[in-house]
Amino acid sequence: MENGTTNVLIVGVGGQGVILASEILSEVARQTGLDAKKSEVHGMSQRGGVVTSHVRFGRKVHSPLIPTGQSDVVLAFELAEGMRWVNELKDGGTIIVNRQEIVPPITATGTFSYPGNAEETVRKRVPNAKFIDAHALATDLGNTRLVNTILLGVLSRSLRLEEKTWLAVIERMAPKGTGELNKKAFLAGRSQK
Amino acid sequence: MEMLLSGNEALARGVYEYGGEYAAAYPGTPSTEILETIARFFKDDVTAEWMINEKVALEAAVGASYGGARAIAAMKHVGVNVAADPLLTLSYTGVGAGLILVSADDPSLHSSQNEQDNRCYGKFASIPVLEPSDSQEAKDFVKAAFEISEQFDTPVMLRLTTRISHAKGIVTIGERETVEHPGFERNITKYVMVPAHARIRHKFIIERLEKLRAFAETTPLNRIEWNDKEVGIVSGSVSYQYAREVMPNASILKVGLGYPLPIEMIRDFASRVKRLFVIEELEPFYEEQIAAAGIPVEGKKYFSNYLELNPDRVSEGFIAAGVLPTEMAPKAGKKEDVLPRPPVLCPGCPHRGVMVSLRKLKVYTTGDIGCYTLGALPPLEQIDTCLCMGASIGHAFGIEKAGKTKKKTVALIGDGTFLHSGITALASVVYNKGTTTTIIVDNRITAMTGGQDHPGTSRTLMGEKTYAVDLETLCRAVGVEHVRKVDPYNVDETTAILKEEIDRDAPSVVITTRPCMLFPKKIKDKPYMVLLDTCIACGACFRVGCPAISTSSEKNEKGKPKSKIDPLLCTGCTICAQVCPSGAIVELEQ
Numbered sequence: 001m002e003n004g005t006t007n008v009l010i011v012g013v014g015g016q017g018v019i020l021a022s023e024i025l026s027e028v029a030r031q032t033g034l035d036a037k038k039s040e041v042h043g044m045s046q047r048g049g050v051v052t053s054h055v056r057f058g059r060k061v062h063s064p065l066i067p068t069g070q071s072d073v074v075l076a077f078e079l080a081e082g083m084r085w086v087n088e089l090k091d092g093g094t095i096i097v098n099r100q101e102i103v104p105p106i107t108a109t110g111t112f113s114y115p116g117n118a119e120e121t122v123r124k125r126v127p128n129a130k131f132i133d134a135h136a137l138a139t140d141l142g143n144t145r146l147v148n149t150i151l152l153g154v155l156s157r158s159l160r161l162e163e164k165t166w167l168a169v170i171e172r173m174a175p176k177g178t179g180e181l182n183k184k185a186f187l188a189g190r191s192q193k
Numbered sequence: 194m195e196m197l198l199s200g201n202e203a204l205a206r207g208v209y210e211y212g213g214e215y216a217a218a219y220p221g222t223p224s225t226e227i228l229e230t231i232a233r234f235f236k237d238d239v240t241a242e243w244m245i246n247e248k249v250a251l252e253a254a255v256g257a258s259y260g261g262a263r264a265i266a267a268m269k270h271v272g273v274n275v276a277a278d279p280l281l282t283l284s285y286t287g288v289g290a291g292l293i294l295v296s297a298d299d300p301s302l303h304s305s306q307n308e309q310d311n312r313c314y315g316k317f318a319s320i321p322v323l324e325p326s327d328s329q330e331a332k333d334f335v336k337a338a339f340e341i342s343e344q345f346d347t348p349v350m351l352r353l354t355t356r357i358s359h360a361k362g363i364v365t366i367g368e369r370e371t372v373e374h375p376g377f378e379r380n381i382t383k384y385v386m387v388p389a390h391a392r393i394r395h396k397f398i399i400e401r402l403e404k405l406r407a408f409a410e411t412t413p414l415n416r417i418e419w420n421d422k423e424v425g426i427v428s429g430s431v432s433y434q435y436a437r438e439v440m441p442n443a444s445i446l447k448v449g450l451g452y453p454l455p456i457e458m459i460r461d462f463a464s465r466v467k468r469l470f471v472i473e474e475l476e477p478f479y480e481e482q483i484a485a486a487g488i489p490v491e492g493k494k495y496f497s498n499y500l501e502l503n504p505d506r507v508s509e510g511f512i513a514a515g516v517l518p519t520e521m522a523p524k525a526g527k528k529e530d531v532l533p534r535p536p537v538l539c540p541g542c543p544h545r546g547v548m549v550s551l552r553k554l555k556v557y558t559t560g561d562i563g564c565y566t567l568g569a570l571p572p573l574e575q576i577d578t579c580l581c582m583g584a585s586i587g588h589a590f591g592i593e594k595a596g597k598t599k600k601k602t603v604a605l606i607g608d609g610t611f612l613h614s615g616i617t618a619l620a621s622v623v624y625n626k627g628t629t630t631t632i633i634v635d636n637r638i639t640a641m642t643g644g645q646d647h648p649g650t651s652r653t654l655m656g657e658k659t660y661a662v663d664l665e666t667l668c669r670a671v672g673v674e675h676v677r678k679v680d681p682y683n684v685d686e687t688t689a690i691l692k693e694e695i696d697r698d699a700p701s702v703v704i705t706t707r708p709c710m711l712f713p714k715k716i717k718d719k720p721y722m723v724l725l726d727t728c729i730a731c732g733a734c735f736r737v738g739c740p741a742i743s744t745s746s747e748k749n750e751k752g753k754p755k756s757k758i759d760p761l762l763c764t765g766c767t768i769c770a771q772v773c774p775s776g777a778i779v780e781l782e783q
Contacts, residue, residue, distance in 0.1 A: 013534065023197075023361075030197050030363055037327075039360035041223075041303040047536035047567065048740050063438040064327075064360035064431065067504040069525030084531040103743045104534045108735030108756075109572050112532035121529055 005058035006159065007066040011085045012077030013102045014048050017148040020173070021075075022053035024152060027169045028161050029057035039064035048104065050081065075155050077148070078102050083118040086125050094158040096130045097122060098151055130154065130192075137188055146185035149174070153189020163190070198364045200357035203328040204295065205230035206364065207335030208265055209239055212371040214290075215257035216241045217250040219613065220645040221269030222304035223358035224297035228267055229645075232654045238369060243646055243654045246582070246613040247272035251279050251294060255348075258292035259384065261374035263339050265351075267295035270311045271581065275614070277314070280348070282386050284318040285394035287346035287401075290374040291339030294320075297353045300474045300501035304641075306562070306579065308500070310475035315350055315452035319398045321405055322350045322452040323414065324429040328362035334449065337414055339372075345401055345408070352451065354474065356431040356501065406453045414449030417462055424516055425466030427459060427479055427490075432472045435507040439517075454479060456486045463488045470495070470514070474502050538567050540741040541716065541764030543707035544634050546681035547605070548575040549737055549768060550688040556601045556695060559588035561615070563607035564641045565634055572736045576605065583614030590618070590627045601695050608635040609647045612662060616671065622700050623672035630694045631702045633664055634681070636709040644712025652713075668702045675701035682707060684771045710764055718765030720781045721758055727777035728755040734769040734778065742769060 008025060012018040022038050029036040040053040054066045069088060074095045076082030082097030089095050103114045115121070122129045132154055138146040149170060156166055167183050174182040198206065205227050208216060216239055218228040231241040244250035247268040254266035268276065273296050280294065296314070299305040315322035323338050325331040331353065338349040382390045409415065421442045428436045429448035436445055446462045448454065463469040463483075471480040471492035480492035495510035496502060505523035512519055538545050544565045551558055552575050560566055560576035561584060569576035578588050589604035606615045611633050622629045639645040646652045651661035668676045675697060679687045687705075694701040710716045723734075723745070730749035734742050734756050741762035744754035758769070760781055770778035 014536070026197055026361060030195070035363060036197060037360060037362045039356055041355060041359060047539065047564070048534065049536040050534045061362075062434040063504045064356055064362070064434065065503045067438075067508070068523045080531050083529045087526040087528050104532065105537050105735075105738050105740050105742065106533060106535060106571070107744060108732070108738075108742065110732075111571075115531060118531075125526070 005056055005061055007071045008055040008073045008075065008155070008159070009066055009071040009085060009088050010053045010055065010075045010077070011081045012051050013081065014051050016051070016077045016102075018051045018053050018077055021148045021152055022055050024169055024173050025055050025155070026057070027173065028165050029055070031165050031169060032161055034058055035061045037061045037064040050084070052085070073155065073158050075151060077151060079118045080115055083115055083121050086122050089126060094130070095122060095126050096132060096151070096154050096158070098132050098134045098147065100135050100147070132189075132192060134189070138185065141181070141185055141188060143181065146182065149182045149185040150189035153186040154192050156186070156190050157192075194366050195363050196366055197361050198328050198332075199226065199359055199361045200325065200328050200331040200353055201226040201297075201359070202230045203332040203364045204335060204351070204353070205235070206366060207332035209235040210332070210367050210369050211336040211339055212263050212369070213239050213265060213335070213339075214262035215239065215254060215264040216267065217244050217253045217264075218242075218267040219244055219247045219250050219272055220639050220642040221272050221297070222642055223299060223353070223355045224267050224269045224272070224295065225642045225645065226358075227295060228654060232656075236655050241654050245648050247275040248279060251276040251283070254292060255279060255283055255288075257290075259289040260377045261290050263291045263372065263374075265293040265295055268297070269305065270296055270298040270309050271305060271307065273311050273314055275582065280314065281318050282391070283348050284320050284398055285386055285391055286384055287394075287397075288342055288348055289377065290372070291342035292348045293335065293338045293342065293351050294348055295351045295353065297355070297358045298475070299355050301355070303355055306581065308475060310478060311350070311352055312451050312478045313476060319402050320348050320350055321345070321450060322352050323449060324352050324451040325357055325449070326430055326433045326447070327357070328360070328364045330449070331357060332364055332366075334414070337449075341408075345405055347398075347401060347405075352430070354430055354501070360431070402453060406456070409450050409453050409455040410457050412450055415455045415458060416447050416449075417458075418445045418447060420444045422466045423468070425462055425469045426472055427462070427469065427483065428472040429479075430474065432474055432502050432507075435502055435504050436472045438504050439507045439511065448479065451478070454482050456482065459483055460486065460488050463490070468516070472496050472502065472507060472510075535570055536567055537570075537738055537740055538564060538573075539710050540739050540762045541710040541766040543636055543681045543705055543709070544568060545573070545737055545739065545766070546684055546687055546768050547632060547634055547705060548573045549684055549772060550691055551575050551603065551605075553688050554601075554692055554695065556603050557592070557598065559585040559592070559602060559604045561585040561606040561610045562641075563610050565605060565607060572738045582610055583618055586615050586618035586622060586629065586631050589629045589631070590622045590625070593627055593629060603691070603695055604629055604631045606631065606633055607640075608633060608637060608649050608664065609639040611664065612648055616667060619668065619673065619700075619702070620671040627700055628698050629700055630691070630697070631700075632691070633702060633704045635664060635704050636707065638709045638712045640709045640712060644709070664704055673700050673702050675699060676704065677701070678704050678706050680707065681705040682766050682768065684768060716764060720760040720763035720765055721767065721770055721778050722760065722781040723756050723758055724777045724779060725755055727775050729775045729777070730755045731774060733772045733774060737769050737772060739769060
């Protein structure tokens with residue numbers, strides 16, 4: 001968090017909700033009274049491709065892109081993506097990885113295989129990396145679509161943004177009628193050790 | 194009031210706030226959300242319409258401007274090529290009410306076929322180019338652009354890039370202001386560009402450019418942020434943000450009006466700093482103009498014209514230039530080697546069946562711009578060319594005319610792309626007695642850009658029902674006698690009909706009949722499953738490239754993995770079941 005700017009890199013696979021999660025985070029930062037920027041790429045990259053979203057907030061944010069190796073937090077919605085982006089974490093940063101595995105169709109060609117050692121690789125580089133089984137937590141809460149909000153809850157532990165602001169933004173940005181459930185999911189994630 | 198808006202959303206907001214009354218576009222990443230935002234939030238005040246292509250979009254916006262409405266036409270960078278014909282002479286006629294051409298460029302080709310720098314059109318057409326550097330400026334510059342347009346009687350290009358269009362930032366919003374303009378009035382020396390009039394107008398635009406050069410020297414769109422004078426930087430657009438981030442102590446001449454440049458302001462700035470650098474993405478557009486004015490400047494030597502810039506590339510450039518110490522080098526650890534995740538056709542995509550049929554027929558397929566371009570990649574590997582919108586038909590025809598290729602060639606194009614610029618090529622095939630077979634993969638939406646309507650979908654951007662172009666009638670009207678419809682979910686039938694039409698010694702069109710699985714609404718039928726006892730691990734289903742199919746942990750006697758289907762992703766299109774030689778793929782019993 002040099003120069004007062006916090007850098008959060010959210011990564012995953014097209015369709016997982018990475019972009020909505022980063023929208024919520026940026027809005028929480030804005031409502032906290034901070035300058036905020038976020039950047040990602042839409043379009044062709046969404047069809048099952050890798051999705052990365054850069055969220056930056058602080059007193060004044062210039063670049064919408066995080067300099068390489070300068071992420072204070074990396075939040076990975078998918079296991080192999082956690083491994084792919086772990087090098088973007090800065091020394092002393094926090095990486096949070098959802099254990100969900102999304103195996104791309106390219107593995108069927110036999111040329112590439114899904115990494116069997118993603119968790120160990122990330123742990124070797126970042127001993128205190130956090131691994132979350134958000135899918136199981138969401139199932140316990142009764143809806144697998146709550147994965148994103150649970151992960152935001154986990155993320156919130158690593159950021160100095162107030163709980164009430166998170167809850168207000170989640171309530172407003174969650175799909176109609178799911179505000180209470182999403183707030184519950186957020187708090188479930190936030191209470192993960 | 195403040196809001197977090199993308200550059201596209203902010204620009205749309207600007208059109209609303211600054212009295213815009215008409216907006217036309219053809220969708221294209223990264224520009225699409227501009228019109229969608231106008232239609233969603235401001236349609237009571239601003240008419241927003243999808244046009245059949247960018248040329249028509251610009252022409253309609255020009256008409257609105259001639260007719261007294263502040264107007265914009267929005268498109269991606271390559272769309273401006275399509276609209277270049279009206280643009281280059283539009284510069285001569287000038288405008289009625291303020292007119293903005295929005296060009297959303299795509300450095301790094303995140304979702305494009307090239308990374309052309311459309312600032313060059315500003316110089317080519319002698320029109321001003323504004324370059325916002327964040328969302329707030331994307332809104333504010335709409336006001337400036339309308340005013341410049343009206344003051345100087347010129348269209349104005351508002352040039353965004355992916356990192357402006359799709360980055361969000363905080364924007365202060367305001368109320369709508371309107372400006373009164375009269376309707377269209379006859380003025381043939383201004384509006385009728387025959388040679389005698391155009392000669393007069395060319396003189397006018399040469400003089401106009403001189404006035405704009407003088408304006409550039411004083412407008413607050415360009416400003417100097419004084420700091421340490423060892424290094425002076427000229428920069429605009431998102432590159433300015435990278436420069437600020439990496440060189441917080443440098444003096445920066447922040448360019449808002451990218452063409453024409455404030456050359457005298459730059460000359461004075463240059464004289465007060467030790468070294469002058471230009472940081473700009475893509476072409477050395479500022480650098481060449483500054484160098485041509487005899488001002489010593491450094492730029493592309495350190496900041497490449499290849500791909501988009503970012504803070505790391507700007508740091509590296511200043512290290513190479515000896516300005517920053519090597520300790521400032523970007524410091525990410527080594528990247529782990531993780532398998533690639535290329536974009537793929539969605540589960541149930543109706544294009545997949547056509548690709549599988551074409552593979553059976555062993556033909557070359559000239560392709561076009563749309564989701565089906567993804568069929569070029571493994572494992573489908575069935576698209577052999579992709580150049581620009583509408584090119585597939587001309588390509589297949591030309592390969593046939595060249596007469597040197599043994600394999601047959603077919604053209605494959607989507608419904609939106611066919612209407613955009615395929616129909617003209619098809620008429621040319623018939624006219625010149627070609628025998629090209631054209632496959633229109635008609636999913637009844639513009640899918641790649643996120644599900645936009647077009648003249649074949651029966652809905653307007655403003656949400657009204659409208660007439661839908663009948664593709665079959667259209668093809669017959671240009672003289673194609675053999676027009677067939679096929680269900681792309683039926684591989685055998687599609688293959689048989691395609692074979693008949695490809696073998697035919699006459700032009701033909703085959704139109705597929707299944708809609709997109711995602712737009713306008715998600716379609717999901719009963720999922721299928723793999724009977725592991727019956728599966729022989731031949732891999733045939735893997736080669737249809739469906740994201741719902743993956744390797745299971747079960748293997749055959751040779752150790753090859755059997756397949757499995759994710760029931761949440763499977764839409765029940767049955768293509769994999771049809772290619773399975775052992776009948777191992779069946780409907781999942783619920």
